[in-house]
Amino acid sequence: MPPPRTRGTALRHRLAELRGPDVPAKALDARALAALAANPGCARRAILDGAGVNKAALASALGSPSAFGQSQFALTRGNAFEAKVKADGGAELLRLVHEKLDRSAEPPAEARVPDLTATGPQGRTARTALELREAAAHPGAWTLLDHPMLALDVAGSPAFLEPDAVVVHPDGSWTVVEIKSFPLLDGSADPAKVGAAARQAAVYVLALEEVAARLDPSPRVRHRILLVCPRDFSNLPAASAVDIRKQRAVTARQLTRLTRIEDIAEALPEGTCFSPELPADELTAAVESVPATYAPECLSACELAFHCRARSRETGAVTSLGRPVRAELGGLTTVEDVLAAARGEAGDPADPAVAALRRAAALRAEALEAACR
């Protein structure tokens, strides 16, 4: 008789089954984090990300490939810039951290840069935790963790995260560093991109706080992260401290409100599997068995968006035109319902949403008719 499984291993086993045999789990990358922020209520996204399914491969297998891709030019530049920032044992990076965040500390003349290589995400996470504990034993020194691996509990399953760098200050506090290749032009950068970077960093901060909580005394995780970007039109690094308290609070709240992946997984029919190897119709059925909450914002954040959009349009959901549209239509959720109500063929005239629609339809018709004359 096999030993009784704990809940944790049972879930892990179940998620591995969903992923398919011999398919490795995918870590939560920046895009998955953006998708989490853009659409936290989507059960389909939650279970796929939770199980570490490669959504891009899944979307291609479903016949609606995602339009994401990275140009090799952007990739080369991103990597080259990051390497430049971290060159010489992170001397420039630490100088920026000192200048922007911790001017009262000793300037970083030399820093510890521990080796974090290990096998597998679990191994690297353990290694990172070990080095963070080790850094706490060296008060007064600067430590730079280059590409550490962190684990965060997302809806009941661990998600692996890889920040660009984490710096341990001489006072023992930790700072997340995000290196991006969009420019900081005359001291300001594209707000949308900075916002995305801040949301991403907030998730790292939450993961680091979990690590810190396990240490005694718990080191402080700073709520101002360092965003490093190229300055103006050059390739010189410029940095700015970004306060991520708000993003951290929002993300923490979203994480606690997520439907537990366990519950979503339990509701799935027996034998459901999202392996891209499966035939398209089986996969479609598997994906359809989890409800999605599609909105146009998904297009810029989720690989599966084209698939969900096609489904949403097929059913005539008004949300496919945008969330605000849905908000002003009350209980009417499909295009046909709304148009029928506007034409006066259906709907309760006492319903304020229906009454407003009829007035809008009448005013619109009147204006168009007058304009044609």
Next chain:
Amino acid sequence: MSLISTLARLEAVSTGRAQPAATVRHRHLSDRPLVFVPLTTAGEAGAPLGALVGTDRDAPRLLVVPQPRDRDLRFAFLAELADVVLPYVDAFAEVVEAAERTETDPETGKRVKVEVDLCADAPQLIVPSRGGIDLVRLLGRSMRFRRTAEQDPEAPYPAPPRVPLLGRWLTHFGERARVPGSSLLLAMTDVLGRHWATGQSTLEDQHLGALLAWIDPPEGLTGAEAALRAELERDAQGQLTCPPAGPATDPAFDNKLLAPAIERYDRARTALAAAEDGLEADDRLGALTAAEREIRDLVRSRTLPTWEKVWQGLDLLRELPEGAHVEERWTRDRWSFTGHRDRVLAGEPPQPRRDDAVTAANKLATREREQARLEAQEALDDLLVMAGRRLSGEAFAGEVTDVVMAYNEGKRPSPRPLVTVRTDDRPHLGERTKVYRSLGGKPQSAEFVGAEEDGGYVVLRILDKMGRGKEPEPGSVPEKGERVCFTLFEHEQRGGAKLPDPEETPWTHGGPPGEATLEAADPVTAEDLL
């Protein structure tokens, strides 16, 4: 989004075609716009890859940077761009007409009329999408502080002569584009999206191909089908058949076609540099030219479809009649253009990196005022827009059912007739709320007196525009049976409180900015790209 435009979108979904969101054209379109379809290199700030530019639909000028990381090639591109844009701009700067402007007399402090030149027409730049406007601004910023060899003989990597001037103009276009209702620099997706409601979300409307597919679908396809094809269809090589309108390129294009072509170009250049004799050099020059032509063809293949679409969009927009107030707003654009022309001619330094407090506050006030003006004018010009305002209770239309003559109690009684309007609209009227109607292009104001309990009838007291006499001038008071439309918003915008002159900036706002100086150029490094 108002319920009326939501309804239009839903109708577009069900009919498979975009529905009108306006009945007139709310933006000025020049007879000779300069269309600019740029592409940039992914990941680099302001490193152009190429562009199609020109005023002739059939003869666009193709500009290409075969190796975007080479500073000399980038400068050559910008110099060529200056050769196209600056003569176009200059042509408008030369033709002027006399106009009057009120200025404060420096000695007496009184407002006096001064006769000045106003350019008879202004240039108009059209880019495919909002990203294009951002790029115009970015290119302007990257060029306007550059130094030419003439300005600073010591400068490393001097810019070609007219490049800094182009930077100043592009900056001006980019700044003006932030003013609501201005038309000096337009993004085609914005203008089309203003006039048509498609069956997709506003986010998806940012794709020029998909937007046009809804407005003007090809034979036999619905808007939804055509839009989907424009968004996603790929050819046998895995390339999008409708390339993105830029300035960003499709990653598949970068990786599969562009990167290998650039690599071949680099190799050919290295080979040419290593050539040992004339004969060999000739051969290798041939190879380099071929490699360059290949990149040019690639860039042309990605920009030409967008170029065609921008012109198609212009055709569609030209079919709409121009709104009544468009001309007036264009005159403001002409003033803005003339103002910048004068600043350039007067030898003023380029626009600073950051505006001083007074300039910034003025800009902000202008944008707010123009936004209010635009909203009011669009509603007055367009019944469909007015319908939206009526739905939201900011205007009402109806028939005059009764007019009662009344007078105010002054030494000289003036007419204050009471007008009853029957309306189905539900305006948000409070006691003595002021309302306005357009009377021969001028606003006539009235105040709300009362309404019937169950609504439907509104009584107003007309307040002005009736002449000086005891009897109102004919036509100045609505008559029984006349259709009238009153708005709760004002038709003309008053300027806000006057700001102090820049020299009088209080210390709380940084104090006087001092003499306008030429800001230092961006420091250049030997290798400015990664």
